[in-house]
Every structure is written in structure tokens, then in C-alpha cells.
Amino acid sequence: MLGMFKKKKFVSLIAALCMFGASLPAAxxxxxxxxxxxxxxxATYTASSGIFTCAASPTxxxxxxxxxxxxxxxxxxxxxxMNTSSASVYFDNIYLIRRSTANSGASVSDTVVPxxxxxxxxxxxPGHYTANPTVGTTAGTI
Numbered sequence: 057m058l059g060m061f062k063k064k065k066f067v068s069l070i071a072a073l074c075m076f077g078a079s080l081p082a083a084x085x086x087x088x089x090x091x092x093x094x095x096x097x098x099a100t101y102t103a104s105s106g107i108f109t110c111a112a113s114p115t116x117x118x119x120x121x122x123x124x125x126x127x128x129x130x131x132x133x134x135x136x137x138m139n140t141s142s143a144s145v146y147f148d149n150i151y152l153i154r155r156s157t158a159n160s161g162a163s164v165s166d167t168v169v170p171x172x173x174x175x176x177x178x179x180x181x182p183g184h185y186t187a188n189p190t191v192g193t194t195a196g197t198i
Contacts, residue, residue: 099170099172099175099176100131100170100171100172100175101168101169101170101171101175101178101180102168102169102171103166103167103168103169103182104166104167105118105164105166105182105183105184106166107138108164108184108186109186110185110186111185111186111187111188113188114185114188115188115189115191116153116159116185116188116189116191117184117185118182118183118184118185119159119163119182119183119184119185120180120181120182120183121158121180121181121182121183122180123179123180124179125179126179126180128179128180133152135150151197151198152197152198153194153196153197153198154194154195154196154197154198155191155192155193155194155195156192156193156194156195157192157193158192159185159189159190159191159192160189160190160192161185161187161188161189161190162185162187162189163183163184163185163189164183164184164185164186165181165182165183166181166182166183166184168180168181168182
């Protein structure tokens with residue numbers, strides 16, 4: 057019974073706050089702030105480089121250019137090393153390197169796919185290199 061009372065009180069409080077925010081005159085509403093309910097949904101995307109051949113002694117082989125309009129958070133990076141030659145050559149040490157200046161060289165752009173068709177177009181751009189680029193300035197290694 058006590059739990060039910062608390063729920064009703066909480067619902068009443070929310071209703072009172074919604075009515076209070078909506079009933080203030082425009083001049084006073086800005087002084088007290090506005091009450092609005094927003095969706096906490098964040099647009100998410102996926103991209104894949106697919107299978108490609110790196111340079112024989114690769115420097116940077118994958119890149120992600122950020123966005124000038126949005127903060128982009130990379131949630132997961134999946135890397136798989138596959139050798140198609142007869143020699144057993146695998147890259148044991150893979151590093152994530154943050155660069156303060158961009159690499160220069162030809163890169164292949166990867167396709168970015170929104171996970172929801174209502175998402176806006178992606179503003180970040182991933183890509184990979186099949187030949188070593190001239191690397192930019194290192195800002196940090198992860």
C-alpha cells in the first residue's frame with residue numbers, strides 16, 4: 057500500500073511540473089527554464105573495410121576522420137588478421153594512434169551504414185590504405 061502511494065505521488069508531481077512549465081507566461085518561463093521531454097536516442101552507424109591487402113610493411117592501414125559538427129564515439133573496433141600467402145606473416149602488434157595532423161596519401165573510403173533508417177547521414181568517415189601513407193603527427197598511442 058505504501059509503495060502504491062509513493063507511485064501516485066510521483067506521477068502527480070510529474071503532472072504538476074508539466075502543467076507548471078506549460079502554464080507560465082513566455083516572459084516568466086525563460087526565467088525558470090522550460091520543461092521538455094526529449095528522446096535519449098543516439099544515432100548509431102556501422103562501417104566495414106572488408107578484406108583488403110596492406111602494404112608489405114604497413115604503417116597506418118586504417119583511419120577514421122572525425123566530424124567538425126558532431127562528437128563521434130567509436131564503441132567497438134574488430135580486427136581480424138588473415139594471411140593468404142604461404143609465408144606465416146601476421147601482424148602481432150596493432151596500435152591505435154591518435155594523430156593531430158592527418159595522413160597524406162590515397163585511402164579507400166568505407167561505406168557507413170546507419171543502424172536506423174531515420175538517422176541523418178554520417179559525418180565521420182572511415183577508410184583504409186592499400187599503400188603506406190605519409191603519416192601525420194602522433195598525438196598519442198593507445
